[in-house]
Amino acid sequence: MSTAKTLRILQLYPNEMNIYGDRGNVLTLMRRAEWHGYTPEVVYHHPGKPFPKDIDMIVGGGGQDSGQEKVEDDLLKIGDQLHSLADGNVPMVMVCGLYQLFGRFFKTADGKTIPGIGIFGAETHAGPTRLIGNITLDTPFGEVIGYENHSGQTFLDASVKPFGKVLKGAGNNQKDNFEGAVYNNVYGTYLHGSLLPKNPVFADELLRQAALRKFSEFTSLEVDDSLADQARLVARKRPR
């Protein structure tokens, strides 16, 4: 095993955007990178700080309203860098709050428009009801299982691919059947739970994309996912 096979994982705004077990997504990428023979290195980006260099993957989460306010300006400042990484096929997974701000804007209940960075051709509007509960999706990575809890409802442009189709739960909004959004290797979604531990196929796909981009190949090793399989079986049967 070569220690030179380092993957640098960036967590965006860990102190402000962290309310739904977002640490679990980072931990899953770290551990699975190790299990596949790579050396993970986790770095952070905080508001007002220089954006870290040589990033191989990016993870971002959801925040309370007060947390979201603290990152809005900074996100616009690093928007160009995130765009160029997205165009360069860096895998990213943005959950809930940062998924919304990776779209064009979020229009709040009191009519305020919070601008996003527009990596996704999508817009989010405050909805009449909070969409809360267990959710399962049909995605290109198989069935994805998680938990959603959001009041914003997101609508994708016709040209934008969703992350998946909703099998159970609400998803992006109460009108169409879509959940999340995809641009290159950038995935936006409302699913937490945390998302990646219970969806190891998707987690490994992110690692594969990162490794292909950096090393032109992904050398995966056998990983025992029986606990995740069992947890998925149980989660699928739980009430909304």
Add this chain to the structure above:
Amino acid sequence: MRKRHTILIGKTVKRAARLRGGGTALPGLVVEKLDKNFVGHMLADLPYGVVVITGTNGKTTTTKIVSELLAASGLTVFTNKTGSNFVRGIAAAILDVVDSKGRMPHDIAVLELDEAHAVHFIQRAPVDHVLLLNVMRDQLDRFGEIDYTAKLLQKVAVKATGSVVLNRDDPRVSAIAKLVNLHDPTVPVRYFGADSSLHHVFVNDDKLYQVETEQPLPPRHLEPADVELAAFNEHQASFRIGNKTYDATMKLSGVYNFLNAAGALALCKTILGSKGNDARLVAALEKVEPAFGRGETLQVNGKPLELVLVKNPAGFRLSLASFDPADASVMIAINDQYADGRDMSWLWDVDFTSLQEHGVAMVSGIRAYDMALRLRYDNVAAGQIDTDLRASLATFLSADTTASTRRIFCTYTAMLKLRRLLRAYTKLEIMG
């Protein structure tokens, strides 16, 4: 006249409900229908008034401590046992103690209310003293954002006419002082807290989720506390009251309960005023036993069995820090019923690495596999995994262990179920 009428009907319904083996909800509902402000009317005449204790973690134990300290100081205390902290449950509890003329023999009511019920309660009843413990993120699917929770606590605090006692180390709680002062500058605001050397243990919600930044946040200004937890070690806790330090040997376990005890002492001091006696309060504190399922210790199969309720990341983290993993056989039971929270995300905000060395013997509950998966990502070995609580408990209790203690960390509904199952092994009072 109306009051008597309501009480008579309420008591009758209560007797009837009891004959049918029913719970406390119905009689409470009936008296509320007859008199919307029944609870307020009944509690209004207590000579020492009404005390509300709320916050995310520690309500049940703190309410128990305050009740027992006041009783030891000579007051007759009315309190609500856990499981009935709805206004309706309090109404039902009042029916048990009130005479037919509507008189309660008590000096003071000490009530545990969750944040939402507390807001409901203050619209129906007078409040003299309020103790606010902390604001931590709890199951977000049920409670929403903690900034919202903090707003609920503000509403409760400004209703107090006697005093407000705040955790000065929790910024969302201590900030409420300003509002209380604005609302009524004559209501004194008192504080409790932990010595600064202990702040790394009692981290507030913001710090709990922080990763290191290059520039640490500047230290906050801290208000002087009437009662400060100065130090602790296993079952020893030292409390600084004024310029004196009192050492106590606690029956309570869990470091968070030592901080709650500081809050309880501060509250009792403001309630009792010049009638309070610090040494007597601390002596009474030493006698307080854990509330059910909150570090409660039972004797099963010749060894102590500790039940530790865990509801949210802050609580689970402090529980792990409170109980030495060496020399204990550990079980974790995670349910996802409504009362537990359906979302499992919170498990990923708890650091389990302290269990790496000794592992977890049994993982159970509806979400046993989510928990086992969580442990795997922290490199903690899980001996057995079984979603069935009855079978898991039997296996856990009968397994040979060289450890001197067995310990179960459990969510709320898992705790209630386990306590029922434990009646087959030992004698214990069933509540909730």
